[in-house]
Every structure is written in C-alpha cells, then in structure tokens.
Amino acid sequence: MTRRDMLLAALVATMWGFNFVVIDWGMDGIPPLFFVAIRFAVVALAVVVVPRPLASWKTVVGVGLFMSLGQFALLYTSIALGLQPGIAALLLQAQVVLTILVAALALRERPTHLQVAGVLLGTVGLGIVAFGRGGDAPALAVVLCLLAALSWAVGNVVARRAGPVAPARRLGALSLTVWSSLVVPLPALGLSALIEGPDAIAAGIVAFGWRPLLSTLYTAGLCTLVGYAIFNGLLARNRSASVVPWVLLAPVVAMLSAALLLGQVPNVWETAGGAVLVAGVFVANAPGRRRAAARADGAVPESSPAPEASDLQAIAPQSR
Numbered sequence: 555m556t557r558r559d560m561l562l563a564a565l566v567a568t569m570w571g572f573n574f575v576v577i578d579w580g581m582d583g584i585p586p587l588f589f590v591a592i593r594f595a596v597v598a599l600a601v602v603v604v605p606r607p608l609a610s611w612k613t614v615v616g617v618g619l620f621m622s623l624g625q626f627a628l629l630y631t632s633i634a635l636g637l638q639p640g641i642a643a644l645l646l647q648a649q650v651v652l653t654i655l656v657a658a659l660a661l662r663e664r665p666t667h668l669q670v671a672g673v674l675l676g677t678v679g680l681g682i683v684a685f686g687r688g689g690d691a692p693a694l695a696v697v698l699c700l701l702a703a704l705s706w707a708v709g710n711v712v713a714r715r716a717g718p719v720a721p722a723r724r725l726g727a728l729s730l731t732v733w734s735s736l737v738v739p740l741p742a743l744g745l746s747a748l749i750e751g752p753d754a755i756a757a758g759i760v761a762f763g764w765r766p767l768l769s770t771l772y773t774a775g776l777c778t779l780v781g782y783a784i785f786n787g788l789l790a791r792n793r794s795a796s797v798v799p800w801v802l803l804a805p806v807v808a809m810l811s812a813a814l815l816l817g818q819v820p821n822v823w824e825t826a827g828g829a830v831l832v833a834g835v836f837v838a839n840a841p842g843r844r845r846a847a848a849r850a851d852g853a854v855p856e857s858s859p860a861p862e863a864s865d866l867q868a869i870a871p872q873s874r
Contacts, residue, residue: 555792563788563800566781571807573777574639575815577630580769583761585754586630587746592766594622594738596774601736607729613712617730618737621709627742628702637695638818640809644683644828645699647805650835651676652707660711672838679831683824728782802832 555563581589607614633642651673657663665673680700713730746755788797805828812818820828 555788555797559788559792559797560800562784563797564803566785566788567800567803568807569777569781570801571643571804572811573773574633574643574808575811576769576772578633578639578812578816580766580772581630581634582765584758584766585746585750586634587627587742587750588755588758589766589770590623590626590630591739591742591746592762593626593770593774594735594742596770597732597735597778598739600732600779604729604732607733609730613715614730614734615737616712617709618734619709619741620705620712622731622734623738623741624705625702625709626738627745628698628705632695632698632702635695635698636692637699638812638820639816640805640812640818640820641683641696641824641828642699643805643808644824644831645680645696646703646706647802647831647835648676648680648700648703649706649710650838652704653710654838656704656707656711657714661715669838672834672836675834675837676831677834679827679829679834682827682830728779728786731778731782799836802836805832 577589584592629642629646633639637645654665654669654673658665743755785797809820809825809828813820
C-alpha cells in the first residue's frame with residue numbers, strides 16, 4: 555500500500571470507530587429503534603444513484619434483516635441501556651468468530667487451524683470482558699450487543715452464500731448495503747411503535763434537534779456511503795490482506811474517543827479482554843496465511859487470485 559492509501563485506510567477506520575461515540579451522543583432523547591429507522595431511511599435514499607446489486611431479492615432482504623436491522627436495532631438498544639460505546643465496539647468484533655462458526659454450520663465451510671485458534675482467542679477475550687464487567691455495563695446490554703454480533707454474522711453468511719453481487723467492481727459491497735437498507739425503516743418503525751410505544755416516538759420527533767441530525771448524517775452519510783466508497787477504492791488498488799486489518803483500529807478509536815470525550819474509561823479487565831478479542835480477530839483473518847495453508851493442502855491452486863470477498867465479509871463493517 556502507498557502512504558496515501560494507508561492514510562485513507564486509517565481515516566476510514568477512524569470514522570467507523572468514532573461512529574459508536576456519535577451514536578451515543580446523538581441518541582439522547584431519541585428511542586433507539588426509532589433512531590435506527592431514521593438512519594436507514596437516509597441510507598436508502600442512495601438507491602437513486604447506486605445501481606441494484608447482482609443478487610436476488612431474497613439475498614437483499616436477508617442481508618437487510620440480519621446485517622442491518624437485527625445488528626443495529628440490537629446495538630442501538632444496548633447503547634441506550636448504558637453499554638459504553640468503546641465496549642460496544644469491542645464486543646461487536648465477536649461477529650468475526652461467530653461468522654466462522656455460523657459458516658461452518660450453514661455452509662459446511664471447515665475452519666482452518668488459524669481460524670479455530672482465532673475463535674478460541676476471541677472466546678477467551680469475551681470471557682475476560684464479561685468477568686471484569688464489574689457492574690459497569692448492564693448485563694442485558696452486553697447480551698444484546700453480542701446478539702447484534704450474531705445477527706451481523708448471520709448476515710455475513712447470507713451475503714457470502716450469494717457470492718459476487720456488485721454491478722461494478724468499484725462499488726464493492728456498497729450496492730448491497732444501500733439496497734438492503736430499504737428493508738430496515740418500516741420494520742424498525744413498527745418495532746419502535748410496538749416496543750417503545752407511540753408516545754416515545756412522538757417525544758423522539760419533538761427531541762430530534764441538531765445533535766440527532768448531525769449523528770444521522772455522520773452515521774448514514776460519512777460512515778456508510780463515504781466510508782464504503784473509500785474502502786472499496788482501497789480494495790480495488792490493494793490486496794485485501796493489506797487493507798482489511800486496518801479495520802481493527804476501529805475499536806481502539808472507539809475506546810479512546812469514548813474515554814476522551816465521554817469520560818468512559820474501560821477497566822483493566824475490559825481492556826485486557828478486548829485486546830485478546832482483537833488478537834483473535836486478527837488471527838482468524840490472516841488471509842495470506844490461510845491461502846498458504848490451503849495451497850499446502852492442495853485446496854487452492856498456485857495461480858488462483860488472492861481471496862478478497864470472503865476475507866472482507868468476515869471483518870469489514872457492513873453498515874457502519
């Protein structure tokens with residue numbers, strides 16, 4: 555990667571990490587499910603300029619339900635219940651190890667030794683975070699965030715099963731992200747009316763001032779549309795093994811920004827567990843090493859192109 559591309563990769567990871575703090579900052583007074591509906595209504599506007607992905611509507615709906623609606627409805631609710639944005643960013647990385655497990659069950663994809671090691675490391679890291687929670691994070695909020703990671707993992711497998719979906723390489727996963735967002739606003743609004751209540755929605759409309767507006771523009775515009783445009787450009791110019799690991803900076807940025815701006819400093823156990831979890835994610839997503847191991851087993855021909863889509867599905871934030 556050139557120095558310019560490395561700076562762009564760091565910029566995208568920073569935007570995606572800071573996103574968690576922006577969500578927490580902008581959601582004050584806004585019901586979380588209603589906030590999700592607003593965010594994805596804004597993302598869905600991009601269907602006017604982004605071509606439809608080369609995927610069946612079944613795939614588009616599946617990705618929308620699991621990767622967008624399920625993930626972010628649970629994530630926003632966990633943050634609203636008091637989960638610190640930095641811890642949420644760490645716990646959400648569990649989607650990587652969960653994707654490997656779900657793919658093994660649903661797609662019969664046998665994990666490599668490195669992936670198994672990554673799953674074990676990630677599990678240990680989650681256990682350390684849970685053990686050291688010390689009452690700082692509500693147990694329900696932690697569970698909901700892990701369920702968000704599981705929903706993201708299922709969405710990864712749905713997208714993985716669909717194969718290449720982009721109408722043009724430069725669009726990458728952006729086309730599927732944008733079009734699947736059409737699935738989110740009405741169900742999220744319905745869930746908000748059912749769970750949070752019409753009165754809460756009405757209060758949220760009244761409370762929707764400049765902070766929620768800026769938060770929505772940041773999460774929908776910068777993180778999803780601009781972030782993905784930059785990230786896909788990086789993937790078009792570089793090997794995925796050089797680009798994807800930069801995403802691991804996102805939880806670090808989330809924790810630092812939460813500590814500096816919100817005064818939310820994780821305890822020693824949460825920090826140690828998060829570090830182990832991120833290490834597990836890194837081990838599980840070592841594309842070059844997986845490729846070398848596959849060649850040694852005779853599974854990948856020497857002349858095959860370096861894998862990109864499958865590597866990206868397991869780690870890149872799909873709708874950050």
